[in-house]
Amino acid sequence: MSIFDNIKNALNSFPVKSTYKINRMRPPGSVDDDLFMKLCIRCARCVEACPYRVLRRSSATKNAEIGTPYIYADVAGCQLCMKCTSVCPTGAIDSSTVEMQQVSIGVARINEDTCMNHLYAKVESGELEPTGNMALCNSCLNTCPLKDDAIYLKDGIIPTITEKCTGCGLCVERCPIKPIKAIYIIPKNMPDAETAGYYNYLKRIGKQ
Amino acid sequence: MQKFRKVIQFIFLAPLFIVPILNLLEIYFMKGTYISLDVGGLSISDPVSVLQALFLSHHVAPIMLVSVAVPALIVIFFGRVWCSWACPYYLMLDGFEALRKKLKLKSLKKPYKKDIHIKANISRLGILILGLIFVGIIGVPLLYLISPPSIMSSQSVLLIKYAYVTAEFILLPILIIIEFFFGYRIWCRYVCPTGTCLSLMQTKFSMHVEYSGKCSNCNQCIRVCPMMLDPKTESLSSACNNCGECISACPDNKKEKTLYFKSH
Numbered sequence: 001m002s003i004f005d006n007i008k009n010a011l012n013s014f015p016v017k018s019t020y021k022i023n024r025m026r027p028p029g030s031v032d033d034d035l036f037m038k039l040c041i042r043c044a045r046c047v048e049a050c051p052y053r054v055l056r057r058s059s060a061t062k063n064a065e066i067g068t069p070y071i072y073a074d075v076a077g078c079q080l081c082m083k084c085t086s087v088c089p090t091g092a093i094d095s096s097t098v099e100m101q102q103v104s105i106g107v108a109r110i111n112e113d114t115c116m117n118h119l120y121a122k123v124e125s126g127e128l129e130p131t132g133n134m135a136l137c138n139s140c141l142n143t144c145p146l147k148d149d150a151i152y153l154k155d156g157i158i159p160t161i162t163e164k165c166t167g168c169g170l171c172v173e174r175c176p177i178k179p180i181k182a183i184y185i186i187p188k189n190m191p192d193a194e195t196a197g198y199y200n201y202l203k204r205i206g207k208q
Numbered sequence: 209m210q211k212f213r214k215v216i217q218f219i220f221l222a223p224l225f226i227v228p229i230l231n232l233l234e235i236y237f238m239k240g241t242y243i244s245l246d247v248g249g250l251s252i253s254d255p256v257s258v259l260q261a262l263f264l265s266h267h268v269a270p271i272m273l274v275s276v277a278v279p280a281l282i283v284i285f286f287g288r289v290w291c292s293w294a295c296p297y298y299l300m301l302d303g304f305e306a307l308r309k310k311l312k313l314k315s316l317k318k319p320y321k322k323d324i325h326i327k328a329n330i331s332r333l334g335i336l337i338l339g340l341i342f343v344g345i346i347g348v349p350l351l352y353l354i355s356p357p358s359i360m361s362s363q364s365v366l367l368i369k370y371a372y373v374t375a376e377f378i379l380l381p382i383l384i385i386i387e388f389f390f391g392y393r394i395w396c397r398y399v400c401p402t403g404t405c406l407s408l409m410q411t412k413f414s415m416h417v418e419y420s421g422k423c424s425n426c427n428q429c430i431r432v433c434p435m436m437l438d439p440k441t442e443s444l445s446s447a448c449n450n451c452g453e454c455i456s457a458c459p460d461n462k463k464e465k466t467l468y469f470k471s472h
Contacts, residue, residue: 042362043243044362044365059375067352067362
């Protein structure tokens, strides 16, 4: 029976769709990822148009995502210059996206266990003993293109992300925590938001 | 005429290098790759890629139809000239042939046989149809993976602008080895989906090679035909790509019009 179940699962999760990973976003203004994978003809125009060399062509053969454009936020976040939205020949990137406020390619989340500001707040409230990891670093706040709209400091200490977050990933690029950044992006238009992303990572290393 | 064709081929090779260099200089007049090229406001796309996206997504963007119109009109009026007059891969194969001649290697071309072009046409069409079925099942437009000009141009952008290549690059060295050592224009004759799709739009009213009906039967045209056709009788076959080699090679053409391009 288990073989039948395996086959059933394999067929029902077909056709192949792109993998969902944290910090891997489509270009700003992309349509839903199901549709994106059908529309993207891999012409690399958006990769060419990107003046900051942030968009990269995927080389992964898994789930046929080879050739599609990606922003790798831990390398470089999107500067939201909107040059790539007008060049797509098939409409995989919606050309009506012209303002950075319209973009929503993901949502940033903060890992409260490693973020220096969160540790600072915890030390201040007496939860933790002071360590060398605590500081008012505010990197994510200072680098955000929608500062005070998308991210603000709650009580003057804790960085808090609002619904206006575009998911550009600049905060991930700037976050000083290594090797795993204390802030990460859950890409919005990818399937399976519940089961994947950061939580998937936690499962893999066995913490959840 | 063959010199003229070479010049045009090299002009169409130039975007491979010009586009990324313009890009580095932040000039966006010409952008894209041979999957979809944009010169100024004129958008030209590979019909196979756009048709895949169209059929898979059920989503019509006006720019898709417009960008297919240009290649379609060119094929309807001039036949499948993209392959022989513009495609950088075809230019590479021309170069290989010349190189083999220079190195005094034997030509890989087999002697003319009557049905060989029919076999080639069936194989090309079969691969296009099977490819489309495969693409339809997995739901992702992947046929660009077997289109050498697309891969060449997209990889050259990545190489020049970003200094890396992606996994599809592996096809190029394999094809170069096959075409240089093992076969004569195998890809163009037996596989290429773009060429097949273009030749489907060609009719007997498009430009094609016409034979006046009387010649000295020297068979020079058969010897030079890169698609292994008999230009006198089989010029309407979808294998013919209007390269004009037979017309330049024909010795009777000097006296009177024997082989010539004709468009209705």
